[in-house]
Amino acid sequence: MKPRNIYAVAGLTCAVLLPANAPCQITPAQADLLRAAISDRIEALNVLGGDYLVGGGSYHSTGAGPNDATFNVSKFGGSGELGALSQLGDLDIAWRPRVIGNMGTVDFTNQYSSGLLAGDTSKTRAFAVQFGGGARFWLTPEFSVAPTVLGMYGHTTNEYTAKSQFMVANLPKAQAVGLVDWSADTWTVRPALDLQYVYAWKRTLITLSSDPSYFHTESFKSSSPNVDVNGDSELWSNKVDVDIPLGHMLFGHELRTGGYLERTQLYGDLKEGLNTSYINEVHGRLVLDFLNQLWLTQWIGIGGSYYWGQNFVGWSAGVDFMLVF
Numbered sequence: 001m002k003p004r005n006i007y008a009v010a011g012l013t014c015a016v017l018l019p020a021n022a023p024c025q026i027t028p029a030q031a032d033l034l035r036a037a038i039s040d041r042i043e044a045l046n047v048l049g050g051d052y053l054v055g056g057g058s059y060h061s062t063g064a065g066p067n068d069a070t071f072n073v074s075k076f077g078g079s080g081e082l083g084a085l086s087q088l089g090d091l092d093i094a095w096r097p098r099v100i101g102n103m104g105t106v107d108f109t110n111q112y113s114s115g116l117l118a119g120d121t122s123k124t125r126a127f128a129v130q131f132g133g134g135a136r137f138w139l140t141p142e143f144s145v146a147p148t149v150l151g152m153y154g155h156t157t158n159e160y161t162a163k164s165q166f167m168v169a170n171l172p173k174a175q176a177v178g179l180v181d182w183s184a185d186t187w188t189v190r191p192a193l194d195l196q197y198v199y200a201w202k203r204t205l206i207t208l209s210s211d212p213s214y215f216h217t218e219s220f221k222s223s224s225p226n227v228d229v230n231g232d233s234e235l236w237s238n239k240v241d242v243d244i245p246l247g248h249m250l251f252g253h254e255l256r257t258g259g260y261l262e263r264t265q266l267y268g269d270l271k272e273g274l275n276t277s278y279i280n281e282v283h284g285r286l287v288l289d290f291l292n293q294l295w296l297t298q299w300i301g302i303g304g305s306y307y308w309g310q311n312f313v314g315w316s317a318g319v320d321f322m323l324v325f
Contacts, residue, residue, distance in 0.1 A: 039229045041124065042184055043217045044273025045106045046154035050128025051190070052077045052102035053211060053237050054264065055281055055305055057316030068111040071314070077102025081136050088137065098146050099133040112164070119163035122180065128154040132190070143197050152188040154217075178224025185221040186229050190214065207241040215270065233270035238263050245289070253288035256299060276309035285320040 048054055048071070061069035081096040088095050108124040132150030139145065160180035162171045174180045192213035199206045212234070219229035241260035248255045264279045271277050287301025303320030307313065 038227055039231050040269045040273035042156045042229050043231045043269045045126035046128045047215060047270055049073055049104040049106035049126050050130045050152045050154060057314045059312050059314030061312045070109050072107045075102060075104025094138040095135050098136045100150055102130040116166045117164050120167050121161040124158045126154060126156040128152055146194040148192050150190040154186040157183040178226035182227045183223045184219045184227045186217050186219045188215055188217040203245045205243040209239045211237045231269035234267035236265040256287050256289050259284040275311045279307060279309045281305050281307050287320055
């Protein structure tokens with residue numbers, strides 16, 4: 001496990017704080033490591049909560065050693081194209097404007113069960129709002145590309161509850177250097193390119209998509225000079241989605257089933273912050289078709305996902321719906 005990840009702050013507490021009867025001193029190297037660890041955490045949690053590509057749910061870390069670390073992610077948003085298709089100049093290419101929006105929260109809790117910090121709890125909460133757009137271009141009836149640019153605002157706070165003898169004595173020092181009980185406001189710019197191929201077999205639709213994205217995040221307001229975010233991350237999501245009409249009616253609407261398998265590769269600060277290089281998701285759904293029957297709605301039903309990565313597992317369940325414009 002690399003030192004610059006979401007759990008590094010726990011180790012840094014022991015590294016930068018001296019016993020209660022000695023002054024608190026931080027070497028330049030320790031200060032750099034502290035800033036990097038907090039920066040990675042803030043950027044990772046904002047992307048996890050604010051970006052529409054990464055699914056919401058409840059995650060449990062399997063790489064936090066003796067500690068109990070959990071993520072609870074709630075979000076609402078999506079993407080779609082607006083209006084009728086238009087021709088791009090004299091080219092045989094159709095296009096429509098594309099809009100993307102998302103908002104979400106992440107609650108990250110790390111409970112220390114052993115060691116110098118046994119009994120302590122660190123809670124970090126991130127709220128993020130993302131919006132932007134671009135256009136989708138159909139090069140053939142099946143294959144399309146969609147370049148987009150999005151912006152994101154994030155607000156992240158940390159709250160530390162000290163019960164261990166060590167941190168009860170040293171909590172004011174940890175707060176003074178921005179190690180715990182900090183807050184930060186950030187902005188993120190996210191250029192991306194979505195590639196999509198749709199194959200129809202009878203009435204079944206198989207959609208292959210690939211979405212490489214880049215994130216640059218900086219803080220513009222923070223509670224401590226040590227909480228300074230200036231990072232770069234990359235995310236590459238690849239998905240296979242299958243949509244199957246069942247030919248059976250329920251409440252006057254056709255039942256459809258399907259789901260997808262998605263693998264998301266993480267790079268840069270996002271990889272370091274979440275301590276994993278990939279996130280896999282398998283999703284299943286059972287929905288009712290409302291296309292042309294309810295405004296802006298293609299289907300509504302139930303769905304669930306299971307996630308796994310190098311150091312965590314997770315799941316989500318709830319309402320599954322798709323909007324059309």
